[in-house]
Amino acid sequence: MSAVVEISGLRKSFGEREVLKGIDLAVAQGEVVCVIGPSGSGKSTLLRCVNLLEQPTGGAVSVLGVEVTDPDVDIDRVRTHVGMVFQQFNLFPHRTVLENCTMAQRKVLRRGASEAEEVARRNLEQVGLADRADSHPAQLSGGQQQRVAIARALSMDPALMLFDEPTSALDPELVGDVLSVMRDLAEAGMTMIVVTHEMAFAREVADRVVFMDDGQIVEQGSPDHVIGNPGEERTRTFLARVLDPTHHHDA
Amino acid sequence: MTSPSVTMPPGRARMSPRKRARYSRVVQYGVLVVIVVAVVMGTDWSNMREQVFNLEAVQKMASDVPYAFVNTVKYTASAFAVALALGLVLALMKLSSVRLYRIVATGYVEFFRGVPALLVVLAFAYIVPVAFQVRFSSVTVTIALALGMVSAAYLAETLRAGLQAVPKGQVEAARSLGMTSGQTMRSVVIPQAFRMVLPPVTNEIVLLTKDTSLIYVMGLAVPDYDLTRLARYTLNNVAVGGLTAFVVVGIAYLMITIPLSALTRWLERKTGSKGHV
Ligand SMILES: Nc1ncnc2c1ncn2[C@@H]1O[C@H](COP(=O)(O)OP(=O)(O)O)[C@@H](O)[C@H]1O
Numbered sequence: 207m208s209a210v211v212e213i214s215g216l217r218k219s220f221g222e223r224e225v226l227k228g229i230d231l232a233v234a235q236g237e238v239v240c241v242i243g244p245s246g247s248g249k250s251t252l253l254r255c256v257n258l259l260e261q262p263t264g265g266a267v268s269v270l271g272v273e274v275t276d277p278d279v280d281i282d283r284v285r286t287h288v289g290m291v292f293q294q295f296n297l298f299p300h301r302t303v304l305e306n307c308t309m310a311q312r313k314v315l316r317r318g319a320s321e322a323e324e325v326a327r328r329n330l331e332q333v334g335l336a337d338r339a340d341s342h343p344a345q346l347s348g349g350q351q352q353r354v355a356i357a358r359a360l361s362m363d364p365a366l367m368l369f370d371e372p373t374s375a376l377d378p379e380l381v382g383d384v385l386s387v388m389r390d391l392a393e394a395g396m397t398m399i400v401v402t403h404e405m406a407f408a409r410e411v412a413d414r415v416v417f418m419d420d421g422q423i424v425e426q427g428s429p430d431h432v433i434g435n436p437g438e439e440r441t442r443t444f445l446a447r448v449l450d451p452t453h454h455h456d457a
Numbered sequence: 458m459t460s461p462s463v464t465m466p467p468g469r470a471r472m473s474p475r476k477r478a479r480y481s482r483v484v485q486y487g488v489l490v491v492i493v494v495a496v497v498m499g500t501d502w503s504n505m506r507e508q509v510f511n512l513e514a515v516q517k518m519a520s521d522v523p524y525a526f527v528n529t530v531k532y533t534a535s536a537f538a539v540a541l542a543l544g545l546v547l548a549l550m551k552l553s554s555v556r557l558y559r560i561v562a563t564g565y566v567e568f569f570r571g572v573p574a575l576l577v578v579l580a581f582a583y584i585v586p587v588a589f590q591v592r593f594s595s596v597t598v599t600i601a602l603a604l605g606m607v608s609a610a611y612l613a614e615t616l617r618a619g620l621q622a623v624p625k626g627q628v629e630a631a632r633s634l635g636m637t638s639g640q641t642m643r644s645v646v647i648p649q650a651f652r653m654v655l656p657p658v659t660n661e662i663v664l665l666t667k668d669t670s671l672i673y674v675m676g677l678a679v680p681d682y683d684l685t686r687l688a689r690y691t692l693n694n695v696a697v698g699g700l701t702a703f704v705v706v707g708i709a710y711l712m713i714t715i716p717l718s719a720l721t722r723w724l725e726r727k728t729g730s731k732g733h734v
């Protein structure tokens with residue numbers, strides 16, 4: 207059983223401030239790991255250390271058997287196999303939906319125009335936006351844009367998908383469509399690391415939930431354990447806030 | 458349950474905003490009319506017709522205007538080509554992680570922004586050929602290099618700002634798809650920066666168009682004359698009405714710069730309507 211992602215002793219500092227304080231985490235093939243935790247606890251930084259959008263200051267990260275913390279790693283090649291979906295979508299506004307999905311296929315994978323388009327259309331179909339291929343991102347709702355961003359990442363045939371709060375920037379009524387695309391993806395066997403505040407989604411889809419606080423993994427395990435019956439006080443406090451935001455808690 | 462009747466507290470009576478706006482407009486038009494009348498009445502029209510709007514002088518220079526016009530466009534276009542290429546290199550140097558590149562680029566920008574363009578043209582005409590034992594093949598090459606190098610200093614700042622204005626998330630999205638930094642620059646950053654810098658870049662072309670008049674210091678053969686040089690030549694070679702030449706070339710310059718502005722607006726609309734928020 208080889209791990210798709212293997213993180214050991216990962217540390218990351220921004221200047222003086224240590225944001226990740228020794229993270230150990232392995233994600234197996236086909237596993238869906240949801241990362242939860244308060245804002246500022248280092249969830250995004252952890253995710254970004256996996257595809258090296260942030261350079262770790264210590265520890266080791268290996269992805270698909272490649273040590274990405276090796277200074278001489280060909281990171282572009284690794285990234286080709288690792289899809290990332292951002293909170294703010296980050297679609298290319300000067301390109302159509304279809305072009306968003308074909309650009310990297312053409313330039314990075316050197317696929318021909320017709321093959322790239324075929325792959326892109328198949329993935330747009332999968333996220334329910336086959337009819338919007340010729341639109342520009344600004345003409346779409348946030349939920350549609352995020353689904354295009356997922357299709358764009360899938361068009362590279364990734365072995366691993368990273369999601370950084372993919373629904374946090376969406377109007378509440380648009381969240382469901384994006385989550386259902388992610389659910390389908392999980393069911394199809396995709397290996398996924400998902401940073402999210404959607405507890406219902408995490409409970410239903412995650413194989414494992416990781417609770418982070420202050421740059422450390424406080425607790426991890428099955429969703430029923432971590433969300434349903436957490437062992438740590440910090441996890442309970444956090445969940446109480448997320449699940450009942452109007453209730454006042456003394457810190 | 459009767460609500461008390463509420464009235465405005467008494468205050469100084471004054472005009473309503475609508476009346477005030479109308480009054481202000483009347484005053485503004487009035488001032489304009491007074492200025493126009495004063496200028497028209499104060500002008501010596503018969504003298505003007507002879508000196509400045511002299512049809513005979515127009516006819517004399519008519520055959521020369523087309524090639525001078527083409528020369529001005531040619532000098533501007535070639536200088537802009539140099540400016541754009543060099544400006545982009547300088548902008549990328551300014552954003553480089555190599556400190557020496559940043560220092561060199563900053564030094565370049567400070568130098569060429571700080572000296573008059575006229576001095577640079579003079580240097581290219583007389584100093585550079587001696588210093589480096591080169592001979593520029595044509596006036597166009599000389600002026601393109603001289604003005605292009607000056608203009609590049611201004612463009613570098615504009616382009617750098619444009620490149621930096623593209624959100625960081627765009628670069629991250631491209632890189633996370635496996636694109637190299639060069640591919641990201643070419644396919645994602647530069648196309649988006651292009652639209653943002655379009656207005657200031659047009660402005661730079663307009664300035665460049667007018668700066669081509671500095672070519673006069675180079676001592677030109679008649680076929681190389683630009684519009685301004687032609688006007689000076691005409692001034693010296695017609696008995697009366699030489700000033701008319703300046704009116705003619707003034708209009709010729711506007712025939713270059715005004716369509717340029719229109720082109721920019723069109724490009725902005727074309728690239729802007731689709732997708733940019
Ligand atoms: N580029 C950066 N420079 C400096 N500090 C940063 C940077 N990115 C994140 N941080 C800091 O690191 C901490 C963790 O951030 P982040 O990983 O985004 O947390 P989360 O995603 O859990 O909200 C925060 O305090 C944040 O301010």
Ligand SMILES: [Mg+2]
Pocket residue numbers: 249250251371
């Ligand atoms: Mg975050």
